[in-house]
Amino acid sequence: MAPLILVGSELELVFNLQCLQKKSARKRFRRSILDDWPECAYCGRHNPTTLDHVVPRAGGGLHTRNNLIGACGACNLEKSDSPWFEWYRGQIFWTSEREDKILKWINQPDPDNIPPIWAQKSSEEILALPTAGSLTLVNL
Secondary structure: OOOEEOOOOOOOEEEEEEEHHHHHHHHHEEEHHHHHHHHHOOOEEEEOOOEEEOHHHHHOOOOOOEEEEEOOOOHHHHHHHHHHHHHHOOOOOHHHHHHHHHHHHOOOOOOOOOOHHHHHOOOOHHOOOOOOOOOOOOOO
């Protein structure tokens, strides 16, 4: 998934070279995570409907792709603001396989973060840069 870059106004985002309204961009962001988690990351129930902050926002966790996992409502509610590792290890449904999957997920590079060089340029400067072949600026 390509990172989101703010352009023009707060209402437009570039997503894979498509301008999207914030609501649509949020839906795609959410859907992309749930697509990678066809079952609850904690208990294994199929079709999780919530996103859980692995490191809770109350504990300094960010609202980034690698800190969000698919979770069923029951697990998300019960975990609440608890540290995930301590909470999960105490659950009867704990498995080392799911724990390893969560660890792999949260330790992956976050594709939604713009490299520091882009953070120093305005959106107009970024969009004015040439592209190479099928690569887009957001994928370079």
